[in-house]
Amino acid sequence: MKIYDVLILGAGASGLMCASHLDKKLSVAIVDVNGKIAQKLKISGGSKCNITNVEVSQNNYDGDSEFISAVLDNFSKEDLLNYLYINGVEPVIRKNRYYFCKDSSEEIINIFRKNISHVEMFLNRDIVEVKKSDDFFEVKTLKEVLIAKRVVVATGGKSYKELGASDIGLVIAKSFGIKVKEFTPALVGLTVQKEQFWMKELSGLSCLVTVKVDDKILKEELLFAHKGISGPAVLSASLYWQKGNIAIDFLPECNILELIKDSKKLLSSVIPLPKRLSKAILEALQVEDIECKKISNDIKEKLVRIHAYEFAPAGNFGFSKAEVSRGGVITNELNPYTMEALDVKNLYFIGEVVDVTGELGGYNFQWAFSSGYVCAKGINGGQS
Numbered sequence: 427m428k429i430y431d432v433l434i435l436g437a438g439a440s441g442l443m444c445a446s447h448l449d450k451k452l453s454v455a456i457v458d459v460n461g462k463i464a465q466k467l468k469i470s471g472g473s474k475c476n477i478t479n480v481e482v483s484q485n486n487y488d489g490d491s492e493f494i495s496a497v498l499d500n501f502s503k504e505d506l507l508n509y510l511y512i513n514g515v516e517p518v519i520r521k522n523r524y525y526f527c528k529d530s531s532e533e534i535i536n537i538f539r540k541n542i543s544h545v546e547m548f549l550n551r552d553i554v555e556v557k558k559s560d561d562f563f564e565v566k567t568l569k570e571v572l573i574a575k576r577v578v579v580a581t582g583g584k585s586y587k588e589l590g591a592s593d594i595g596l597v598i599a600k601s602f603g604i605k606v607k608e609f610t611p612a613l614v615g616l617t618v619q620k621e622q623f624w625m626k627e628l629s630g631l632s633c634l635v636t637v638k639v640d641d642k643i644l645k646e647e648l649l650f651a652h653k654g655i656s657g658p659a660v661l662s663a664s665l666y667w668q669k670g671n672i673a674i675d676f677l678p679e680c681n682i683l684e685l686i687k688d689s690k691k692l693l694s695s696v697i698p699l700p701k702r703l704s705k706a707i708l709e710a711l712q713v714e715d716i717e718c719k720k721i722s723n724d725i726k727e728k729l730v731r732i733h734a735y736e737f738a739p740a741g742n743f744g745f746s747k748a749e750v751s752r753g754g755v756i757t758n759e760l761n762p763y764t765m766e767a768l769d770v771k772n773l774y775f776i777g778e779v780v781d782v783t784g785e786l787g788g789y790n791f792q793w794a795f796s797s798g799y800v801c802a803k804g805i806n807g808g809q810s
Contacts, residue, residue, distance in 0.1 A: 427573055428453075430572065432575070435579050438466055439466070439798070443538075446538055446802075454545045459551060461549050462549065464531075464538060465590075470791070475527045475534060475791070477510070479788045481523075482789065488612075488665050490781075494782055496762035497796050501796040510534065510537070551567040576772040576805060578765075579773070582595070595754070595779035599759075599767075599779075610752050615653060616664055616742050618737070622654075626653070626654060631702065631703055632647050632648060634647055644785070658787075661749060662785040674735045675732075687718075707735070711728050752781075755779060764801065765797055
């Protein structure tokens with residue numbers, strides 16, 4: 427039976443980046459549940475793939491900041507862009523922040539196809555379990571048993587079940603006694619309490635806001651939805667919210683008291699938001715839609731809450747609507763310079779299966795690429 431030098435479990439962003447950078451002298455195989463590689467890369471960002479962000483630091487992630495910083499320092503945004511450039515792909519910047527493939531996510535997928543042409547592929551494989559016997563790992567699928575000297579777990583999280591997402595990576599980790607944090611939905615819309623049901627009635631409307639969760643302030647679009655609130659600002663906020671209050675500033679670029687000053691118009695006409703939204707916010711603040719010149723100091727105090735509308739979400743939209751999963755293999759179980767498990771030699775964890783989750787905007791792909799590269803570098807340097 428063939429013994430592989432490296433078996434990579436998962437043909438997503440982290441697994442493919444790892445495979446691309448492994449020494450070509452190594453015998454490498456990739457195992458994936460899907461029939462084609464890079465399925466999440468393919469559909470992300472409207473099939474144009476938000477690869478990374480103009481500004482990337484550990485502050486854009488939920489997780490151990492020192493661990494994250496060590497990985498990003500080893501393969502930064504600049505390193506990623508350079509890798510793409512030398513492989514013939516020049517991403518474009520949208521909204522002055524987000525790097526996307528110019529035409530299609532196939533651009534970046536084709537890089538991987540070219541750079542892993544020597545790698546054996548075991549697709550349409552459900553992984554059952556991973557065992558270690560002496561110095562070798564046995565990876566059991568529903569179709570065969572594969573043997574390897576090293577195993578890289580790049581199986582992702584639980585979001586995108588239609589693409590075969592599962593918690594198999596955590597099952598593998600736990601079978602080796604490695605501590606994990608169970609997956610929960612992240613980058614996901616938030617449901618609302620009865621007092622905020624007015625938001626659901628505005629489904630389809632959007633506006634620029636800042637959302638404050640603890641010490642995090644996120645400025646982006648908010649989208650009102652049938653279930654509650656969504657949009658980029660809320661998705662990123664969901665990463666940091668677990669329970670308790672959040673606060674929304676519906677006018678982050680204006681001051682409501684300045685807007686009403688010396689105006690003879692109705693309040694709802696002065697507020698620079700869609701009329702339906704202006705009226706709904708006034709009603710939520712228990713402020714009558716009157717002429718600005720008639721506003722009392724008591725009303726002004728209520729109006730100021732438009733900059734800090736505070737409430738506790740009821741929950742989130744769940745895994746079916748989540749962009750990624752929060753949780754994973756606890757980072758203090760791993761070496762940040764190799765991604766190897768500290769207590770299980772030659773077993774590695776990369777990408778979303780690790781307890782590091784980024785905000786919306788290319789951060790999770792950056793993490794996947796960075797951790798995949800660091801892992802490959804660690805394996806290349808540790809060959810015997």
